[in-house]
Amino acid sequence: MSQAGVLRGRTAVVTGAARGLGAGLARELARRGMRIALLGRERDRLEETARSLPVEARCYAVDVTDDAAMDRAARAVTDALGAPSVVIANAGIAEGGPFASSDPATWRRVIEVNLVGSAITARSFLPGLLSTRGYFLQIASTAAFGSAPLMSAYCASKAGVESFAQSLRAELAHQRVGVGIAYVHWTDTDMIRDADQHTVLRELRAHMPPGARRTYPVTRIAAWVARGVDHRSPTVYAPPWLRYVQPLRPFLPLAVTAVSRRTLPRLAERGPVEPTGLLGAGGQADQHAIGRTPGRPAAPSG
Template identity: 75%
Template sequence: MGRVRGLDGRTAVVTGAARGIGAALARELAGRGMRVALLDLEGESLRDVARELAVPTCCVEVDVTDEAAMERAAVTVEETLGAPSVVVANAGVAEGGPFATCDPATWRRVIDVNLSGSATTARVFLPALLRNRGYYLQIASTAAFGSVPLMSAYCASKAGVEAFAQSLRAELEPQGTAVGIAYLHWTDTEMIRDADRHTALRELRAHMPPGARRTYPATSVAAWIARGVDRRRATVYAPPWLRCAQPLRPLFPPAVTAVSRWALPRLAERGPVPPTGLLGPGGEAAGPAGRPPAQG
């Protein structure tokens, strides 16, 4: 749909902006002259990020799964910075462990934040995006390419947001509003570093092909995403080589199943695989059932 007509002076919304990829992306977009609205549950961390940015900002402490609070957040953003031209649905959490023994509330929380929270984000900012013929970017993952064991909630949520964004694109692009999907691989965030502390998830990555195990700095990932925002890309790959993996997607499920047949029994021989709970400080802030809804 063509390139954004200059990001400078326009307003971007980034959810999950208190840390990790969201914070790095907020810095990257601010460096391109955008006003940035930062949304997250962690208010103090949001304000720390905002103090680094040399552009007008707006911090809203909000749970993306709380529809009423998100509606108030959308009003606050527009009153403070103007109607957004770019909205990035980045907020996400993860947990690991066998599906049979994971806490159902934690499993649902992953789906609620990653999938329902993305839909809520799109819904509350959609009027502004339609007025501005803007750009909505859904952060997905290579977990949408092929689901892996011990990550059922995360994989289901990322496959879900991919399908959601594809459906939304078909609805909105005839009206001049573009929708993109960003596929991210292993990124050096606190969530991934926490995952590596758990034997099961560390083993999961160890069984990937050597090149696919590499972890990328959040700053590099944010730069790739921002370039996609600037060009209103339908698909953004971070790292770019992931584009080459798209045609191979039909091969991933049987390959994962074949590896799991011998890897999981060997892992079980070492003892039970305990659930991880929500990973990283961001997951701790979200809580298995969420914190009390924050006021937008």
């Protein structure tokens, strides 16, 4: 049964809300009458999104991998908007390229933001969710079960958040806190558009079945995901047809390997495959915020 009406007047927290799917989810939940806390790296973009919402909204420029900063943000959200009834761990970055030549700090940063940052988000806001018997939604990806070559950090992080959310769901079930996993397919965000500028990543996607390579507008993906929030769904598929892929999971690695064995050598003949660095404007914002360039050690955040 839908809880959309019950959400009116309650508080939702969305990480990675400065742009892309995070901003789209903030808009969808605001349409349901929820107060919105927007968390992300880019304060100006957060404030721009907040001004577009028809509800009370607050912005918090914060690094999701910083435990202390996230704890402070959680307290500030509760003081300003009330304990959250919905928390969406959406913040994510990606890089592409061969694992062997990847920058270790960049590879690690993808894991830190996508996996560790999601766990820190859950830990920081869990007291509020326990008090409201709320709902935590982890944004995962088809990369959680269809790992692709040249995207090792991103795929590992999304498989990790899937397992994390499943474990958390079992742990919190008796306390009536819902935990969902959203499997999101290709979405028209700056990260995906940037990936398509790299020949190898674009051509690898071109070898997917026609329906599977389609890119969906943020508004449609956000609407599907928000519908899952309405129902406190344990699994959310955006687009909905992804649910029919789940039974094929044991066979997907074999299929991906078979395609890659044929495709990657042909692509390599055109020249070396270089690492992409962090993809999209969001990735560049994260890289700028931690004050590093690829190949240099990351500076302490916070």
